[in-house]
Amino acid sequence: MIRAMVRHALILAAAFTAGLTPAMTPALGQGDSSKPLPAKATKELPPELLSLLEQKKMPKNSPIVVRLFKEESELEVWKQNTAGRFQILKTYPICRWSGDLGPKLREGDRQAPEGFYTVTPELMNPNSNFYLSINVGFPNSFDRANKRNGSFLMIHGDCWSSGCYAMTDEQISEIYALARDSLSGRPSFQVQAYPFRLTPANLARHRNSPNLAFWSMLKIGSDHFETTQREPKVDVCNRRYVFDAQPPANSPHPLVFNPAEKCPPFVVNPEIARRAQEKRRADELEYARLIEDNVPAAPIYTGLDGGMHKAFLAQFPGRVTLAKVMPYASYLPTLPPVPWIDKDGSLTSRWFGVSFAKTVVCDAGRAGFPSGRC
Numbered sequence: 001m002i003r004a005m006v007r008h009a010l011i012l013a014a015a016f017t018a019g020l021t022p023a024m025t026p027a028l029g030q031g032d033s034s035k036p037l038p039a040k041a042t043k044e045l046p047p048e049l050l051s052l053l054e055q056k057k058m059p060k061n062s063p064i065v066v067r068l069f070k071e072e073s074e075l076e077v078w079k080q081n082t083a084g085r086f087q088i089l090k091t092y093p094i095c096r097w098s099g100d101l102g103p104k105l106r107e108g109d110r111q112a113p114e115g116f117y118t119v120t121p122e123l124m125n126p127n128s129n130f131y132l133s134i135n136v137g138f139p140n141s142f143d144r145a146n147k148r149n150g151s152f153l154m155i156h157g158d159c160w161s162s163g164c165y166a167m168t169d170e171q172i173s174e175i176y177a178l179a180r181d182s183l184s185g186r187p188s189f190q191v192q193a194y195p196f197r198l199t200p201a202n203l204a205r206h207r208n209s210p211n212l213a214f215w216s217m218l219k220i221g222s223d224h225f226e227t228t229q230r231e232p233k234v235d236v237c238n239r240r241y242v243f244d245a246q247p248p249a250n251s252p253h254p255l256v257f258n259p260a261e262k263c264p265p266f267v268v269n270p271e272i273a274r275r276a277q278e279k280r281r282a283d284e285l286e287y288a289r290l291i292e293d294n295v296p297a298a299p300i301y302t303g304l305d306g307g308m309h310k311a312f313l314a315q316f317p318g319r320v321t322l323a324k325v326m327p328y329a330s331y332l333p334t335l336p337p338v339p340w341i342d343k344d345g346s347l348t349s350r351w352f353g354v355s356f357a358k359t360v361v362c363d364a365g366r367a368g369f370p371s372g373r374c
Contacts, residue, residue, distance in 0.1 A: 041126030045177050049090070057082045058089065064182040064189050065231055066119075066155070066175075068165055070097055070112065071196035073309035075155070075165065077178055085229035092175065093309030095159035096166040096319055100302055101195040102211045104138060107150045110163050110305065113138040114214075116221055116234045116241060117191040121183050124176070131157030131169040132176040136191050145239045145259035155191075159316055161306060165193075168312075190231050198222050200286035205298045207291065217241055220276070223283075227275035237263035244272045 045053075045060075053060060058079045065086055067076040073094040078086040099111035113136060123135035133156035139148055154164045157172035167175065182189050195211070196202045198219040206212065221243045224232040232243045236259040245266040247255050255266055268276075308319060 037126055040132060040173060041176065041180070043173060043177060045174065045181070049174060052089065053079070056087060056089065058087070061181050061184045061186075063186060063231070064089075064178055065225070066179075066189070066191045068094070068112075068155075068191065068193040069197055070101055070114075070194070070307060071202070073097065073307050075167070075175070077175065079178070079182075086225070086231065087229065089178075090174075092167060092171050093311045094165055094307075095168050095171070095312050095316070096161040096306065096308050098161040098163055098306035100304070100306070101206070101209070103148070103214060104143075104150050104153065104163065105148050109150075111150075112161070112163055112165055112193070112306070113143075113150070113153050114193045114195055115140060115142060115218065116232075117193065118188045118234075119179065119191055120188045124179065124183070125154075126176075128154075128156055129158075130154070130160070130164075130166070130172075132172045133157070134176065134179055136165075136193065140236075141259040142236045142239070142241055145236060159312065159319070190234075192218075192222065192225070194218060194222065200283045200290060201295075204287055204290035204295050208297050209300055223276045223279050224272055227279050228272055230272075237261065242266070244268050 044050075050060070056079070058081050062080040063086075064080075065078040067078065068074075069076075075092045075094050077089045077092070079089040080086050097112045099109065102111065103115060104111035104113040115138075117137040117140055119134055119137055123137055125133045125135065133154040136153050136155060138150055138153040143149075150163065152163075155167065155172070155175065156164055157167055157169040159166050159168055179189060195215060196206070198215065203212070203215065203219075206215070209215070217240060221232045221234065221241060224230075224243050233245070235242045235245055235255075235257040237257045239260060240263075242257070242263065245255060245257075246269055247253070248265050248267050251265070255264055257264065267273075308316065
């Protein structure tokens with residue numbers, strides 16, 4: 001009897017202890033489900049940001065789009081409102097990015113990537129050495145088709161970068177929480193990374209850059225987003241980005257894109273194409289006026305290793321230094337024109353051959369640099 005009572009008491013004690021044990025929840029980006037998520041990865045958004053979401057009629061778990069601008073050193077979080085449109089939620093000053101203006105080409109070049117990227121839950125790292133981190137997904141299919149390589153390109157904390165977009169720990173805590181909440185019941189969110197805001201003035205200043213055709217291609221996707229407030233659908237064919245493509249009328253086959261092969265016949269949604277074309281025409285006129293006025297051109301290569309928003313210069317002196325690499329962006333591959341079909345007025349390869357297309361060949365030497373990890 002006594003033994004039975006003792007056994008029963010032990011069972012109850014074990015059950016009570018189990019009830020006090022924290023639940024083990026698989027972490028975003030963490031394959032080992034035996035570890036609980038760290039508190040920093042489950043932290044709720046601050047009250048003022050929750051209030052802002054309510055004011056802007058943005059559900060807490062609605063989709064987001066993240067936009068990065070190197071030259072301005074700013075990160076924007078756009079969020080979908082109850083009307084289904086993306087609106088700007090908050091702009092964060094970037095604490096540090098490395099490299100120069102231009103895309104990432106190879107491991108160790110210190111370049112922060114530029115382009116359109118997709119972040120899935122597996123790319124969220126709650127156990128980062130840089131507080132919290134979000135892998136942007138470099139290289140994507142465009143990068144691989146153009147033989148670009150690199151790894152561990154992140155948006156993270158700690159204000160230290162080797163090819164990444166580094167924020168403060170406080171900033172990444174908010175950005176990570178917004179990304180985490182947007183992935184609730186959703187497979188991914190989009191990151192758009194740009195050298196600068198793709199305005200006619202900025203493109204005119206950088207008209208001598210060997211990256212101009214690449215940036216003009218990115219501008220098509222940017223224009224689609226800005227004129228519709230909807231996330232552009234991104235595909236890659238013929239080693240180029242294409243945006244919001246759909247099959248031609250009465251096409252018997254679905255669209256199939258191969259990043260390295262010729263583009264299939266496609267059209268762009270007429271409503272999206274119309275709005276984007278209107279913006280493109282206005283921008284081209286302004287660009288032509290600026291060129292005629294001979295606005296000063298920016299140097300092809302800045303000579304600096306990345307940048308930092310002016311808000312952080314006093315706090316982190318010395319973190320923007322003379323570059324340790326040469327301008328790899330001078331060695332962009334030559335991309336052929338895209339054989340697009342555009343009977344409905346969609347954007348065409350003319351964009352790459354005419355608009356913002358004056359280029360200068362930069363004959364700079366190469367230099368190696370040890371690869372970094374973010």
